[in-house]
Amino acid sequence: MKDNVSTPGGVSVGTGRERAAELLGSPNLQLESEWSYLLGETTFSLYFADDKVKFMALTKNL
Structure with a gap:
């Protein structure tokens, strides 16, 4: 498991709740x-x- 990944919008491990909502x-x-x-x-x-x-997790819906 990697802890240095981020979304294209900039959310990563350590991002605050408010900042995640903004992004x-x-x-x-x-x-x-x-x-x-x-x-x-x-x-x-x-x-x-x-x-x-x-x-963070990305899962396929069944």
Whole structure:
């Protein structure tokens, strides 16, 4: 697992919650520790701890 990746828009591990919202807009699902964005047949998820991105995942929807 790599911790030095980022989205084309600039979100990476360590990005603050407010900055992620500025860059990506409102998520389709917003929980305390997870935001998810539906992207056609995939879902992009951000997982937060201490109001910063700790993990990002891109999964294919079934």
